[in-house]
Amino acid sequence: MGCDSSAPRRYNGAFTPSVDGPPMKESLSAVNCGNCSVRRLCLPADLSAEEIDRLENITGKRRLLRAGETLYRAGDPFANLYAIRSGSFKSTVIAADGDTQVTHFALPGELLGLDAYSGRMHSSFAEALEDSSVCVMPFAQLESLAQEVPALQHQIYNIFSEELKKENETLLLLGKRSAETRMAALLMNISSRYSRRGYSATAFVLSMPRTDIANYLGLTAETVSRLLSKFQREQLIAVRGREVEILDLIALSELAGTHCSYEDAGA
């Protein structure tokens, strides 16, 4: 079993029968960065075997979370970055008036916690949308290792920069686009992110409730629901609860107003 043993699992599943058998268990053998299947997406990108080895010494720890548990909260001291190995998370921020806003959905192979460096304190919340597993990466150690290993340094900059780019795309999406476009773009985005990971680009399970999707897109849950129904009527997708199958990838991407996804149109 590699770094990426458990497949995403819904906590409220329709496909998957139940979640109660032997959950949250994980073999610890052969769990390392070198053979991690999300490797390409995590930090190690261009490191040599020896460098990966050193990285592993500081990223050995795993943390398992149940659906609904929070990985960190705004105000928590910043100590670690987290690489998602399986499962998914939502990031939220809270306004002064208590209003919350979902800012991201994080899927396997993606990082959480980058916004916490400045101020040494998390400024957002990360909550597991389903049972999930993360690599814990103590940033202080990562930082000093990076000081010695330029390739790691580059990779960290890369990730920060990538993250900024993604946010720009999100802004673009939320800026002035119709509810329909936003919904289509989100579906395309999730599709491409799963596909990049080796999962199906056309059939997946949304791990988040409609309310979270709505909040993220700046819409209401009712509107999200209506749009999904509409897409289904138009034969663009098939929805059943949180299961989604994209029937017409091209039409959907045209609706989204972008060729592939608003994240990274390549891949």
Next chain:
Amino acid sequence: MGCDSSAPRRYNGAFTPSVDGPPMKESLSAVNCGNCSVRRLCLPADLSAEEIDRLENITGKRRLLRAGETLYRAGDPFANLYAIRSGSFKSTVIAADGDTQVTHFALPGELLGLDAYSGRMHSSFAEALEDSSVCVMPFAQLESLAQEVPALQHQIYNIFSEELKKENETLLLLGKRSAETRMAALLMNISSRYSRRGYSATAFVLSMPRTDIANYLGLTAETVSRLLSKFQREQLIAVRGREVEILDLIALSELAGTHCSYEDAGA
């Protein structure tokens, strides 16, 4: 004359009579990071005199831009970061369908170009809103210097992280808030950023046209105009063209739904 000689100047000014006298000229004496008035906001934060000296060797170059000129365009190879010394910029991204979205307004002391690291290519446009001056910082050199100077490294991470935090706040703003709230939040934000720089928090000139504000906030120019008029009727602000005076900072910040600004509620 220090690092921050020229004050922001409108290119379409109401206060300032004209822009044609001796523009875009700048003494080169004593232009260095150590005595730069935006120092606290640029990279040098915690560096020793000796380290600042080394930094200066690679950041000596200046670039002057006329209102409307672009600092970089999406697709340009990434070579430099830019620290704004005077003037202001808008960052935009362009959707596949050609639609553009303003993602930021950048004021003096702030950095541009961070999103370009990954892919070694700019993914957005930066256009001067008024005649402006920037410090050119070749990133490759910055990077290798950072490899030797941990304090610089920290500062770079800091800036990246700060940037991500800011974007989260912007998402919060755009997510589900009324036009009124967005407009108030933008005014408060600009106010706090100017104030942080030592300028008046209550009287400033918006360097961008209404259309850019509207685009940034996900509204139309008409709505922006109406809102400003409304704020004025309600004695919250006084507007005359692009000049704004905030009359009731407290009421405005309450409207914005945050205590001070959506950027960094402190300061």
Next chain:
DNA sequence: GGCGGCTCTTGATACATATCAAGCCCCCGC
């Protein structure tokens, strides 16, 4: 000094999406 072109303002109307309100479905626990 007067003309022409922007940017900005203001008004009337249209429309997209929110809001309010049931009812349904599915999953879970008893």
Next chain:
DNA sequence: GCGGGGGCTTGATATGTATCAAGAGCCGCC
């Protein structure tokens, strides 16, 4: 198997903001 509750869907209505349209102010140019 039955009852309960949360998430989801669907409908009717309300409303905020866009859209369309006209006019005003300002600036630069001729």
